[in-house]
Amino acid sequence: MTFTEQLAAAWQKNDSQLCVGLDPDPAKFPAHLKGRDDAIFEFCKTIVDATADLVCSFKPQIAYFAARRAEDQLEALIAHIHERHPGIPVILDAKRGDIGSTAEQYAVEAFERFKADAVTVNPYMGRDSVEPYLAFPDKGVILLCRTSNAGGSDLQFLDVGGEKLYERVARLAAEQWNTTGQIGLVVGATFPAEIARVRAIVGEMPLLVPGIGAQGGDIEATVKAGRTAAGTGLMINSSRAILYAGKGEDYASAARLAARETRDAINAHR
Numbered sequence: 226m227t228f229t230e231q232l233a234a235a236w237q238k239n240d241s242q243l244c245v246g247l248d249p250d251p252a253k254f255p256a257h258l259k260g261r262d263d264a265i266f267e268f269c270k271t272i273v274d275a276t277a278d279l280v281c282s283f284k285p286q287i288a289y290f291a292a293r294r295a296e297d298q299l300e301a302l303i304a305h306i307h308e309r310h311p312g313i314p315v316i317l318d319a320k321r322g323d324i325g326s327t328a329e330q331y332a333v334e335a336f337e338r339f340k341a342d343a344v345t346v347n348p349y350m351g352r353d354s355v356e357p358y359l360a361f362p363d364k365g366v367i368l369l370c371r372t373s374n375a376g377g378s379d380l381q382f383l384d385v386g387g388e389k390l391y392e393r394v395a396r397l398a399a400e401q402w403n404t405t406g407q408i409g410l411v412v413g414a415t416f417p418a419e420i421a422r423v424r425a426i427v428g429e430m431p432l433l434v435p436g437i438g439a440q441g442g443d444i445e446a447t448v449k450a451g452r453t454a455a456g457t458g459l460m461i462n463s464s465r466a467i468l469y470a471g472k473g474e475d476y477a478s479a480a481r482l483a484a485r486e487t488r489d490a491i492n493a494h495r
């Protein structure tokens with residue numbers, strides 16, 4: 226099954242456009258996990274098991290694992306998701322970007338080492354820096370387009386011959402680069418007008434939309450701007466607002482409640 230087929234099935238099965246982001250910060254873990262060697266895996270596994278029927282995807286952020294020499298726990302976590310929750314795609318958030326020969330190694334890392342179904346990629350180095358990921362024809366390649374942070378405007382909003390840079394990225398992705406049909410784009414929930422602009426350019430392409438929850442993006446505006454005619458097409462990511470909804474041993478049930486409320490709030494506007 227390709228990434229987009231898996232995503233479409235998960236959208237339908239769980240009636241969800243919610244992506245739970247796995248950004249494990251040990252400083253925010255409940256007390257009973259502190260000091261455990263496998264705390265990062267245990268924390269994320271518990272969140273995954275508590276929310277898997279409410280999501281369309283999970284998105285582990287590699288820096289949170291690599292910063293603490295916990296790549297083995299990331300491997301174990303992704304294996305756990307595939308084994309216990311088959312059909313839920315895993316997007317490895319790595320935002321890679323490099324010349325082709327190095328990108329080949331990043332693609333192997335994402336798809337063969339970590340066994341992710343999709344990876345986030347920075348398209349700033351152009352087509353040949355994206356192609357090595359497309360050599361894995363079933364895998365999703367999610368390109369940064371209009372990011373959720375304020376500084377994203379510094380470059381992405383520059384005029385490049387009658388259109389903005391982020392619009393050019395969307396156009397190139399949709400019209401020229403999407404040889405496998407597995408490309409998606411990142412568009413921040415903090416910029417609903419640009420979500421609508423990107424949707425108009427790319428048709429049905431899946432959009433990964435971070436920025437609700439902790440970054441304050443508006444769910445209603447996001448969904449209305451980004452949904453396809455069929456009311457799908459989105460992976461709306463929330464990380465901290467779900468992971469740290471509870472602070473004590475009840476963190477799994479607090480995360481589940483937060484995920485359910487977020488999924489339902491998204492669905493209310495589809």
Ligand SMILES: O=C(O)c1cc(=O)[nH]c(=O)n1[C@@H]1O[C@H](COP(=O)(O)O)[C@@H](O)[C@H]1O
Nearest residue numbers: 246286345372373435438439440463464465
């Ligand atoms: O590619 C991403 O996932 C991403 C792109 C972007 O423009 N903004 C953004 O916040 N992200 C990621 O989405 C997550 C947002 O986390 P919360 O703000 O806690 O929901 C983090 O893992 C970010 O690295």
